Amino acid sequence: MNSTSGPILPGATIGMVGGGQLGRMFAIAAAKLGYRVGVFCGSSDEPAADVASFTVCGPLEDHSAIENFARRCDVITLEFENIPAETIAVCGQHAPTYPDASVLATAQDRLLEKTTLRDAGLPVTPFAPVRDAQQTCAAADSLGWPLIVKTQRSGYDGKGQHRLADAAEAERVDWQGGGDWVAEAMIDLQREVSVIVARRADGVMDTFPVFENTHRNHVLDVTTLPAAISPDMQQQACDLAIAAAECLDVVGLLCVEMFIENAGNGEPRILINEVAPRPHNSGHVSMEACRTSQFEQHVRAICGLPLGDTAQITPAAAMVNLLGDWWGSQGEQPNWPAALDVHGVSLHLYGKHAARPGRKMGHLTAVGETLDEVTARLERARDSLRNHQS
Numbered sequence: 169m170n171s172t173s174g175p176i177l178p179g180a181t182i183g184m185v186g187g188g189q190l191g192r193m194f195a196i197a198a199a200k201l202g203y204r205v206g207v208f209c210g211s212s213d214e215p216a217a218d219v220a221s222f223t224v225c226g227p228l229e230d231h232s233a234i235e236n237f238a239r240r241c242d243v244i245t246l247e248f249e250n251i252p253a254e255t256i257a258v259c260g261q262h263a264p265t266y267p268d269a270s271v272l273a274t275a276q277d278r279l280l281e282k283t284t285l286r287d288a289g290l291p292v293t294p295f296a297p298v299r300d301a302q303q304t305c306a307a308a309d310s311l312g313w314p315l316i317v318k319t320q321r322s323g324y325d326g327k328g329q330h331r332l333a334d335a336a337e338a339e340r341v342d343w344q345g346g347g348d349w350v351a352e353a354m355i356d357l358q359r360e361v362s363v364i365v366a367r368r369a370d371g372v373m374d375t376f377p378v379f380e381n382t383h384r385n386h387v388l389d390v391t392t393l394p395a396a397i398s399p400d401m402q403q404q405a406c407d408l409a410i411a412a413a414e415c416l417d418v419v420g421l422l423c424v425e426m427f428i429e430n431a432g433n434g435e436p437r438i439l440i441n442e443v444a445p446r447p448h449n450s451g452h453v454s455m456e457a458c459r460t461s462q463f464e465q466h467v468r469a470i471c472g473l474p475l476g477d478t479a480q481i482t483p484a485a486a487m488v489n490l491l492g493d494w495w496g497s498q499g500e501q502p503n504w505p506a507a508l509d510v511h512g513v514s515l516h517l518y519g520k521h522a523a524r525p526g527r528k529m530g531h532l533t534a535v536g537e538t539l540d541e542v543t544a545r546l547e548r549a550r551d552s553l554r555n556h557q558s
Contacts, residue, residue: 183238184207184247206220238262238263296350317329355429366420374465393484394484412440424440425442514532
């Protein structure tokens with residue numbers, strides 16, 4: 169059951185597979201539009217369960233629990249892409265499910281994803297499949313040293329990847345621990361950007377403005393809007409995102425992460441790094457910066473409603489992530505009053521009970537007249553969290 173004869177109207181029930189922060193913020197946006205949201209997740213204390221109309225708990229492989237969940241839904245969507253295809257097939261027997269299993273199969277496999285996009289004529293980072301040090305050294309003949317190797321499946325926020333400077337470093341990788349791998353060329357990186365595109369089942373699409381992203385320890389740290397690239401490059405990036413969504417036949421949201429490369433002729437060029445068929449961390453800035461947030465747009469897209477206006481409604485905006493590192497060593501609460509005392513800062517917490525280093529616990533956003541202004545306010549607010557509350 170992969171399509172509907174008309175829009176799924178407010179009052180209906182949307183199913184969300186996954187109970188993390190993306191599911192939580194989606195459920196809040198859906199409730200504002202008048203939908204009920206049911207969540208399927210591992211336990212009732214996950215972030216999305218706090219705000220859902222109902223929760224069904226169980227492992228993703230429990231088809232009986234999945235059926236119990238899916239029968240109560242009018243449309244089903246997903247919070248993350250590493251879901252067994254059989255689970256999606258079970259959901260699809262009871263309600264339209266977006267994205268479908270074919271999209272997930274591509275997004276779950278870096279080699280398939282890159283090959284699919286490359287074969288569609290889209291620019292991707294040069295790559296080669298590898299399984300061991302010998303194949304990696306052979307790939308380096310064309311890709312050059314240094315290069316990046318990533319596990320073909322799983323891995324995120326820097327997990328499951330290594331930067332290799334030479335053959336000696338390749339020999340030290342635990343190749344058996346990661347299964348198949350993908351080697352990627354190192355590029356002369358100017359900046360990283362992302363574009364989120366929304367697509368309905370009838371093919372109607374729209375993109376958000378281009379977000380610029382800065383990472384720390386392989387995890388997104390700061391997103392700024394607008395991106396510091398030319399209007400022509402912004403249009404190129406949006407066109408690439410649209411082409412990728414069409415190529416993959418996504419329904420819902422697709423985030424396309426891109427590198428801006430300093431090319432040899434002095435003109436920067438855009439390369440697709442990877443895609444995610446769901447809301448994305450970089451899109452959180454849209455909650456205050458755009459007329460429609462990425463989460464409301466996700467609801468509109470899967471329900472077949474008119475897509476919202478994605479226009480930026482402030483000259484400048486930024487978001488900073490809050491990781492578990494900002495909590496005290498004994499779990500002391502950060503100083504929320506001090507952060508919120510900084511003018512114009514908005515706080516979004518995800519309702520996670522245990523703060524661990526590197527774990528995404530929330531984010532701060534700010535809007536204003538200039539990027540220097542908003543990023544300075546956010547850094548001041550985040551720094552003030554260090555004075556922990558007991």
